[in-house]
Amino acid sequence: MDHGAWTGLPDYRVGDPAMIDLPAARMRALQGERLAAMVGYVHRHAPFWRRKLDAAGVRPGDVTGVQDIGRLPTCRKDELLADQETDPPFGGYTCTPADRWVRYFTTSGTTGRPLRRVFSQRDWRQVLDWVARRPPLVRPGERVLLTTSADALLGATIITEAVREQGGLVVQTGTRPDRYKVAAIAALRPAMITGAPSFLLHLARVAADAGIDTRACGIRTIYAFGEPGCAVEATGRALRERFGARTLIDGLGMTELPPLGGNCPHSPDQHLSDDLVLTECLRPDRDEPVGPGELGELTYTNLVCDTHPLLRYRSGDLGILSDGEPCACGSVRTRVVGSVQGRVDDMIWYRGANIFPSAVEAVVRALPGLGTEYRLLRSRGPVALTIQVEAARPVDAAARAALAERTGEAIRSAVRESLPVEVLDPGTLPRGDGLRKTRRVIDIEELTDGR
Incomplete structure (x- = not known):
């Protein structure tokens, strides 16, 4: 890829511990400055982003702060994979010359082809500086x-x-x-x-x-x-x-983005790195924000990384963003309340309600007599669900039936719907191997096709 006269982003001080306690108004101003710089940067150096920005009618000078984020186009992983196929091996959204690359990673490929990512020395140093703070x-x-x-x-x-x-x-x-x-x-x-x-x-x-x-x-x-x-x-x-x-x-975190954050000792909420990413919560079916306290798709804009920066990247994760109230630890940073609640692909609309694997997980991991594995078998058109779980140890037919009944009652209490439950022998369900994530929602058609 010909980057011409390459000019980089500023060398942001990611390791500065003062970023953790920066007042909200100053953080918003900082995000706005970095967003404006990033839009100009990707328009100069990334054909992928130049095409998307031009198609949206956005010029770099049009974005002057966080209030302009809605003018930018969103992107998804499938777009990046297609771009890497068209412009191999790393895609037309790559912004730095090859002589600056020092690290190579891929996504796990759990749901398809892995996405490739390279880091410049500047980017990798920022990752380690973030860890150090x-x-x-x-x-x-x-x-x-x-x-x-x-x-x-x-x-x-x-x-x-x-x-x-x-x-x-x-x-x-x-x-x-x-x-x-x-x-x-x-x-x-x-x-x-x-x-x-x-x-x-x-x-x-x-x-x-x-x-x-x-x-x-x-x-x-x-x-x-x-x-x-x-x-x-x-x-x-x-x-x-x-x-x-x-x-x-x-x-x-995810391979496509800079480090996002983590929980604190006082809360399961995910505290986000606002100086590294600008976070939105969008409706899964369209590019508009959800209301305060509503569940939506977590969407991130990379504010600092120079090699594979992403604007409004729809992560596929579902969550609720904090409303500005500080955490019990005192942090005023953006938080994902109660952590990520599931994946857009795993959200099941069933009889007028959304059902997430996490609701089933809460039952399975707490109910005596069950193992830790489970999955939801889904049939499309009309939608039907069956919950498969494992017994903690081998059981006879009567004990299996009693365990299925107790599990069904607990799941009905959790999701407000009666769902059939199958109790399988220990070790029956497929496990993740520590590298690939365990799939929790399986379409029955996949099993009948032998996949």
Whole structure:
């Protein structure tokens, strides 16, 4: 790609801890300055964005502050994937020359082809500066065990480098079998373990079957990412209980964007990095904001990264944004209330109500006699739902029927609808492997097609 006379973005001070406590009015002004600079930058250097801005009738000088964000076009992941196919390998939304690239990552590819992303040295330094302004993950000399591979995956790589800079030892077990992982936990007694909530709960079961008490392995902190499950009270409680952990960190981020944020000790709310991203909550079916306190699709504008910047990126995540009231910790930053609640693709409109997998998860993870896995089988036209769960241990037909009845009653109380429940044998449902996320909503047509 010919970038011509390339001129970069300002070298923003991402590591400045004062950004955390910046008054709301000053933060909004800062966001406006960075937004205006970003629109001009992508119009100069990215054919993808130049086409979209021109089609929307927006010139760089038209955007002078946050109040102009609605004039900009939105984008989705499928557009970026198509752009990378048309202009391989990294797409026409790439803004820096190749001699500045130092890091390569991809999305997990759970729902399709992985999206490629490169980082300039400037961008990568900003990521590490952002980590440095947050509380340390470990104390010098402590060990952290990664249950996922850091190979081309952004979240695991950030944790790896952050721990090393803080003087900790990183133990990578992502490509090893599950029994190796739990044996390493028992032998090395890490202060922190990482992974997707569902996969960590699966590991706890593997450990129990191997006679390993994960509650006695010295784990102080669980750093969970990749799924919104930690905000489900029953899931968070199960993680703490099964690993004996005192602290649960629920990280929020995605490969396509700069670091977004995380929870605090006082709340499950996701505290967003307002100096790095400008966040909106839009209606899933159109480009307009939802009302205060309404659920919508979280949409992010990258304010600082220079290589793959995105304007109004529709993340596919559903959440509710805070109304300006400070968190119990005192933060006035934008928050996703109660964390991400699900995915747009997993939102099921059923008999006049929205049903999310997280509502089923809250039942499954709290009901005695059930394992931790579940999925929703959906049939389209007319929509029909069946909930599949697993028994915690092998049961006879009578016990299975009783467990299905109790589960159905609990789900009816949670979602206000009666749904059929199938109780399967332990280990029946597919698991995530720590790299790919577990799919919770499956169209029955996929199963009948053999996919």
